[in-house]
Amino acid sequence: MATEPLSRARIIAAAIDLIEREGADAVSMRRIAAELGFGVMSLYNHVPNKDALLNGVAETVLSEIEFTDDPDAHWTDRVRMQARAFRQIAHGHPRSTMLVVSRQLHSTAGLLPVERALATLRSAGFDGAHAVRVLRMFIAFIVGSLLREVGVTPTFAPDHRQTVEEVDATLFPEVSALSSLLHSCDHEAEYEFGVELLIQAIAVHPQRREGTR
8 A cells, every 4th residue: 555645746756756667658548557556647736637647747747857047147158058047858867858858738847937038039139039039949949959969869870780781882972972971879968069150140140120239
């Protein structure tokens, strides 16, 4: 028999643990109940359904990220701080990353990073419409980078079982020549490179007002 009282936080923690062990497809209300040693109906007193449970997982993981921000810092430094904070997802909860980046969250945990990013872009000199566009572009980059880091999306390298010699150099001269580079990936360095590239593009965007910090 279970001795520790059942709670929403405990249910979500069990779901996160299961996702990190077996993936999100393993999650069901019945499975979580079994993991905790309770009847499945007991869970519904704290979490109404599986969708709410997965939202809770995403919000919990997101709330653990340290969104350090300095409103007085230059906007480029604020962008760097916020982008690096998101990368914590892939480190602490790699398999839960998919839930965080694929669910539309309207809680404080979900809206806080959006609010800070928009405030940063507004301080950089963008009007509302362009701030939203730049934010969406950044999110696309961050999501793609994180999914690649946790192994969900491909790196566009040849299959790791192929040797350089097995790649047809006549058909794919560049892939053959750069095969070793395509196989290796320093995720942190790649992420920093992408962030800096985007910051440089933002800095010279024609819609950004000059004279902003």
